[in-house]
Amino acid sequence: MLQKFIKYFALSCALSGTVMAQEANKAEATPKENKKKEADTSSEVKNAQDAADAPIESERVIVTGEIIPDGGQILTGSSKRVDNEDIRKHSYSDINRILYQVPGVNIREEDGYGLFPNISMRGVNSHRSAKITLMEDGITAAPAPYSAPDAYYAPNAGRMDSIEVIKGSGSVQYGPHTTGGVINYVxxxxxxxxxxxxxxxxxxxxxxxxxxxxYGDVYDLEAGKLSLLFEGYYRENDGFQDIQHSDRNTGINHQIEPMLKLxxxxxxxxxxxxxxxxxYTDMEGNLSYNGLKREDFNSNPNDRYWGTQWDHMDTEAVRTYLKHYIELSNDVSLTNTLYYNRFKRNWHKxxxxxxxxxxxxxxxxxxxxxxxxxxxxxxGLQSEVDWNFDTAGIEHDLKVGTRLHTDKYDDNSWSDYYQTxxxxxxxxxxENEKGSDGNKxxxxxxxxxxxxDAIKLTDKLTLTxxxxxxxxxxxxxxxxxGKEDDGKSDVDIWAPSLGFAYDFNEEYQLFGGIHKGFSVVGPPDAVIGAKYESSVNYELGLxxxxxxxxxxxxxxxxxxELEDIYDPDSQASGATESRTIGDGETYGLELSAYADAGRINxxxxxxxxxxxxxxxxxxxxDVNDNLTDTGSFYDGVKDGSDTPYIPEFQYNIGTGLHFSKWGTDVNMTFVDEMFVSAENTTKTDSHVVVDWSAYYKVNNNARVLFNVYNLFDEEYEAAHHPTDIRGGSPRLFYAGFEYKF
Structure with missing residues (x-):
């Protein structure tokens, strides 16, 4: 397989018609954007000198429809970027707290730290974020996005520069899960x-x-410019839960994440x-699938049962890519990215x-x-060509992308038994023999x-x-x-889209679109003929x-409109077998706003x-006939059942005061009550969580930090899955410093 990738990589570099997917390229800007503004009259010598002196790519707005307080290009669609400052002002490492700032994103919290997010976008099932495409730097981040899309893994938000949430017709560039949308960790x-x-x-x-x-630096060499970045992230804690009649901690034993970029x-x-x-990631923690029964939760929501004291997770991950970008002309660029990711874990629970x-x-x-x-x-290898051209006075920005990808999931599971x-x-x-519970x-x-293709039909109207x-x-x-089985199958998926933007003037824009989303099933279900989940999605915005x-x-x-809603076999949802539930629909309203009263006044x-x-x-x-109970949170589903863990209302409000030497920020999130199963009989609590942060500048490079999460110590039911009731994290205090030059 590796030989195939190398051959394909060489062919892609030779042919300007193949190129890397926009996903990774979006996270950074290229000098091409600045060069297009220059006159096209320089000599070959000057072009060579310009190329030699061109700045390294700087950060740019890559997401469709981001509100940009400091100016920049507004693109079509309703996507959103949570930038570096929005993450770091509260020192967030929990992706759930970050994504609450984005309209249209719903969360089912699980562990209290955001290690295992269950993310939904626009009302799709949130189970293990399996209905959305997770990426890091434009590379699919789920350990095996086709073979095991609901694996427990997400990048660590605490080391990220920004988070991009891609909704609307722009999702057509990504796969294999877009019934919800796309999230790119940058x-x-x-x-x-x-x-x-x-x-x-x-x-x-x-x-x-x-x-x-x-630490990073830039070196001007005789042959060119070399940039490097060394990064390290470390975390440990005892956990906020207490195991009954045990002194074992319930937190993160260690989370070690070095990174090198050249x-x-x-x-x-x-x-x-x-x-x-x-x-690279090495993470161990004494984390559990189990929550609490009602009477125990009401007594102390931060307890854990004595029998979960042996629960332990050990993970190891490697993330790599090699990217080549070239501007073939002022109007054509080509990018190829070869990537390899690996994730190993054993969750003893x-x-x-x-x-x-x-x-x-x-x-x-x-x-x-x-x-x-x-x-x-x-x-895999992903490639993209980006070509800007005019036809009959109409401007085009054409992107053509390809991806050759393979992934694999190996299971070698067994059980231990404790007599109490x-x-x-x-x-x-x-202890049973290794592989006795899973050898597949x-x-x-x-x-x-x-x-x-973004087609600028007029100065005001662009169709995409x-x-x-x-x-x-x-x-x-x-x-x-006792479960011996095998098989092979193939499937072809087409997903069209059409977006538009109409600029009334420099301040007002009408936008919208329609696109097909899809979410593939795993190999065992595909082999027996299970159909992939699909959707037709519409949006209209101002x-x-x-x-x-x-x-x-x-x-x-x-x-x-959702078709063939897929409910996978999963201990996290309680399901003992996979099945197709039926069809569904979601609709709603997203509002966002920003203002700086200090600047205005x-x-x-x-x-x-x-x-x-x-x-x-x-x-x-439209529920399928003859559905049997499997233990899933879709048990008891009927026509008209509300989708589990989708609140009707959710909002986030943030404000702050920033002076020359100090500043403070407050962030408040409200989440409405949610049904915990499609039977629609039991709900979680509605709740309000407030986070507070402050800083004091020692000098231009250093500042002292203070953070309080869940300021008023709100006790609430976050979920009733994977097993029984799970509470959100209690009030947590942090203090420290930040130094940068």
Whole structure:
């Protein structure tokens, strides 16, 4: 397979018609944008000199429809970028807290730290974020996005530079899960000029230690310009939960994440660069699937049962890519990215229900702990051509992208059994043979192609038609004793789109679009003929941005028709087998606004305000016949059932005061009550969580930081899955410093 990738990589570099997917290229700007503004009259010598002196790519707005307070290009669609400052002002490492700032995104919290997010966009099922495409730097980030899309993994938001949420017709550029949308984690970029150093150190509740550091520099060499970035992230804590009658902690034992980025820009007549990224993660924690029964939750929502004291997760991940970008002319660029990601984990956790008193340690019995020992990898090459041209006086920005991808999931699981005596004691132990609970592998190959053209029909109107095609080949093999099975299958998916933007003037824009979304199923279900989940999605929005960037607002209505809603076999949802539920629909309203009262009124200090509001209706409209209960949160579904874990209302409001030496910020999130199953009988609490932050500048490079999460110590039910009731994190305090030059 590697030989195929190398051959394909060489062919892509030779042919200007193939090129990398826009995903990774979006996260950074290229000198091409600046060069297009220059006159086209320079000599070949001057072109060569310009290429040699061209600056390294600087950060640019890449997401469709971002509200940009400091100016910049507004593009079509309703997508949003949460930038570096929005993340760091509260020192967020929890992706849930970051995404609450984005309208149209719903969250089912699970562990209290955002390690295992369950993300929904526009009302689709939030289960393990499987209905959206997760990316890091434009590379699919789920460990095996085709073979095991609902694997427990997400990039660490605490080390990110920004987060991009892509909704609307722009999703056609991505796959293989877009019934919800796309989230791209953007890691720390290499420096654009000169030496840079960053160090954030925080100490917090439950002995929490968070360290984030990086160092970068730029070197002018005879052959070209070399940029480098070394980054490190470290975290550990004891956890905010307490295990009954045990002194074992419930937190993150360690989270170690080094990264290296290198970029080389040779002195050639055409601007180009090579960029290498190598990242690594080693994370261990005493994390559990189990929540609490009602009476125990009401007594202390931060308790954990005695029988979960052996729950432990051990993970290891590698993230790499090699990217080559070249400007073939002032109007054509070509990018190729070869990538390889690997993720290994063993989650040793309680399996099944041994009985509440057995878990409490007050009754004799047997506790089964399953070692979910799994290994995932993905490797691929994605390419994109970006071509700007005119036809009959009409401007085009044509993007053509391809991706050759393979991923694999190997399962080698087994169980341990603890015999308990009923007095918080263990009287026996046995361990099954490795692989006895799971000895299987899933393997998926895919070839994807997308074409999208932004056609500027007039000075005011731009149409953006596009289409994505995916050919997927599945291979499934199960050697688990008593479950032997194998098979192969193929599927082709077409996903068209059409977006538009109409600029009334420099401040007002009407935008909208229609596109097909899809979410593929895993190999075992594909082999037996299960159809992939699909959707037809509509949006219409109006955007206002005041020219000076002092205030702005956006309103979007959306509607989606879902077909073949897929409910996978998963312990996290309780399902013991996969099935197709039926059809559904979601619709709603998204509002966002920003304003800086200090700038508007010339107060001499900054007083920013932001707001994000979402109203969502999501339901199953046409349930398939003869559905049997599988333990899933879709059990009891009927026509008209509300989708589990989708609140009707959700909003986020933030404000701050910033002076020359100090500043403070407050962020408030309201989440409405949510049904926990499609039976629609039980709901979580509605709740309000307030975060507060402050800083004091020691000098231009250093500042002291203070953070409080859940300021008023709101106790609330975050979810009733994976098992029983789970609470959100309690009030947490942090203090530390940030230093940068």
């Amino acid at each position: 890691s720390t970029p290499v420096p654009t000029e000169g030496e840079t150093f960053y160090w954030k150190q925080l100490f917090g509740s439950d002995n929490d230690i968070k360290t984030h550091m990086y 970029r080389f820009e040779p002195k050639t007549s055409k601007y180009q660069y090579l960029e290498l990224k190598v990242g 309680v399996k099944g229900d041994p009985g509440t008193d057995v878990l409490r340690g007050t009754a004799p019995g047997e506790i089964r702990l399953k070692n979910n020992n799994r290994d995932y990898y993905q490797v 005596g009923g007095n918080y004691d263990v009287i026996g132990y046995r 592998d899933y393997h998926t190959d895919s070839v994807a192609l997308f074409v999208q 038609p596009g289409v994505r095609f995916e050919h997927i080949r599945y291979d499934y093999n199960n050697d688990t004793v 955007r206002y941005n005041q020219i000076d960037g002092k205030y702005g607002a956006e309103a979007v209505v959306f509607f989606s 010339n107060w001499g200090f900054s007083n920013p305000w932001t707001a994000a509001f979402t109203w969502t209706q999501s339901e199953v409209t």
